[in-house]
Amino acid sequence: xxxxxLSNIRFTPDGRPVLAGVDLxxxxxxxxxxxxxxxxxxxxxxxxxxxxxxxxxxxIHWNGNGCPEPGIAMVFQHPILLRSSVFHNAGLGxxxxxxxxxxxxxRTMQTLxxxxxxxxxxxxxxxLSGGERxxxxxxxxxxxxxxxxxxxxxxxxxxxxxxxxxxxxxxxxRTDGTRxxxxxxxxxxxxxxxxxxxxxxxxxxxxxxxxxxxFARPQSNEAxxxxxxxxxxxxxxxx
Amino acid sequence: xxNTLLEAISLVSRLDNQVVAIVWLSFKVALxxxxxxxxxxxxxxxxxxxxxxxxxxxxxxxxxxxMGLPSVVVGVIVYLFLSRSGPFGGMGLLYSPVAxxxxxxxxxxxxxxxxxxQIVEDAWRAYSLEFRSMHFSLGNSIVALLYDCRYxxxxxxxxxxxxxxxxxxxxxxxxxNIEGYTRVMTTAIALETAKGDLPLSxxxxxxxxxxxxxxxxxxxxxxxxxxxxxx
Numbered sequence: 116x117x118x119x120x121l122s123n124i125r126f127t128p129d130g131r132p133v134l135a136g137v138d139l140x141x142x143x144x145x146x147x148x149x150x151x152x153x154x155x156x157x158x159x160x161x162x163x164x165x166x167x168x169x170x171x172x173x174x175i176h177w178n179g180n181g182c183p184e185p186g187i188a189m190v191f192q193h194p195i196l197l198r199s200s201v202f203h204n205a206g207l208g209x210x211x212x213x214x215x216x217x218x219x220x221x222r223t224m225q226t227l228x229x230x231x232x233x234x235x236x237x238x239x240x241x242x243l244s245g246g247e248r249x250x251x252x253x254x255x256x257x258x259x260x261x262x263x264x265x266x267x268x269x270x271x272x273x274x275x276x277x278x279x280x281x282x283x284x285x286x287x288x289r290t291d292g293t294r295x296x297x298x299x300x301x302x303x304x305x306x307x308x309x310x311x312x313x314x315x316x317x318x319x320x321x322x323x324x325x326x327x328x329x330f331a332r333p334q335s336n337e338a339x340x341x342x343x344x345x346x347x348x349x350x351x352x353x354x
Numbered sequence: 355x356x357n358t359l360l361e362a363i364s365l366v367s368r369l370d371n372q373v374v375a376i377v378w379l380s381f382k383v384a385l386x387x388x389x390x391x392x393x394x395x396x397x398x399x400x401x402x403x404x405x406x407x408x409x410x411x412x413x414x415x416x417x418x419x420x421m422g423l424p425s426v427v428v429g430v431i432v433y434l435f436l437s438r439s440g441p442f443g444g445m446g447l448l449y450s451p452v453a454x455x456x457x458x459x460x461x462x463x464x465x466x467x468x469x470x471x472q473i474v475e476d477a478w479r480a481y482s483l484e485f486r487s488m489h490f491s492l493g494n495s496i497v498a499l500l501y502d503c504r505y506x507x508x509x510x511x512x513x514x515x516x517x518x519x520x521x522x523x524x525x526x527x528x529x530x531n532i533e534g535y536t537r538v539m540t541t542a543i544a545l546e547t548a549k550g551d552l553p554l555s556x557x558x559x560x561x562x563x564x565x566x567x568x569x570x571x572x573x574x575x576x577x578x579x580x581x582x583x584x585x
Contacts, residue, residue: 167486189487195480197502198584207498208488241585259488 194252246277266297399470420464429527469510
């Protein structure tokens with residue numbers, strides 16, 4: 116799986132440069148947080164890394180292979196939950212693995228316990244709160260025991276308490292040995308949870324640095340303004 | 355008019371043998387038809403909704419067009435296949451309930467498949483990325499989508515049941531409307547009305563209407579329950 120190497124990745128639907136030449140190397144450890152203004156290309160970049168979206172130009176290699184490996188899981192900002200129980204949804208990602216029914220059940224229940232949803236296993240998934248839905252989506256991905264977990268703004272619609280719970284789960288998944296790459300607009304969260312930061316703007320990687328250094332001494336003017344809460348992305352809109 | 359109505363009510367309320375036999379056969383034919391058509395139509399519609407293959411658009415247009423397939427045309431085609439000189443003539447199925455089920459299945463499959471395709475395709479637009487991220491195969495995706503859309507798909511199956519119960523042209527041609535053997539509600543209504551036996555026609559019409567209303571009421575409550583339970 117690792118390293119994942121992206122070179123000169125371009126994604127230009129209808130000629131609009133969503134990604135305008137991204138170069139990035141992802142190694143096997145830690146939590147990387149991708150930050151940047153809306154429209155910077157964060158979600159598309161995650162999808163390309165997951166192998167769900169093909170770039171219009173450039174190359175991506177997963178440990179030297181041009182095809183994504185099966186050990187990748189992704190949790191979306193608004194996860195889709197089927198009209199069935201929490202348990203059924205949590206085990207959904209195990210279907211293609213061909214596990215025995217007993218093993219799939221054991222692994223699903225174990226994961227539900229770890230995200231604190233075991234007591235709701237028989238409840239309907241669609242009646243969960245926002246925070247619980249996101250925890251269920253994380254459980255579904257975690258049960259797959261992925262090598263790489265991609266999280267697309269997993270706490271975007273959550274209150275601070277639910278965000279805290281989700282962050283705790285993300286840390287636990289990382290402790291389990293899963294490499295995590297996530298996007299967020301929450302700078303505090305990026306500071307709390309990440310080992311390194313990728314700052315994306317106008318479809319380009321403007322800066323990549325260890326978290327403490329990025330926030331203490333951002334190297335680019337755009338990153339500096341972004342951290343200060345200014346609106347650097349207006350520059351790219353105007354251009 | 356009033357006498358006819360009263361006589362019709364009397365036929366139904368005292369469970370007239372002729373009425374019961376006709377209604378029972380109608381149910382058996384409709385049930386067999388809907389079961390077969392559902393087993394074929396649901397996966398077929400879901401496959402067309404999810405799979406990418408050359409000519410998918412043409413298949414979609416064809417399925418939609420077949421929803422309005424004239425039943426007498428299907429009746430004639432099935433008749434040709436089952437008649438003594440046809441490829442399946444040796445099986446001796448013409449003018450039998452089996453022939454009626456075959457003709458109606460041909461009519462109902464496109465209806466269920468086309469409605470399924472529409473329902474599943476709408477869901478697939480929302481779910482496809484998520485399923486792909488879980489490395490679902492085409493089969494995994496079809497099963498999960500059919501499961502998730504099951505309460506909406508009840509409507510497709512009911513539409514098929516409605517068409518089967520109310521269809522007259524095809525079953526008349528391949529069934530022959532033989533009393534006590536292939537006479538169903540619709541063919542009996544057509545015949546008895548032509549003969550002037552309006553009470554029997556009206557009695558069968560009342561049963562048909564009641565059945566359709568009951569099925570739809572049941573489906574409505576199932577959907578309501580599902581909405582409350584699963585959101």
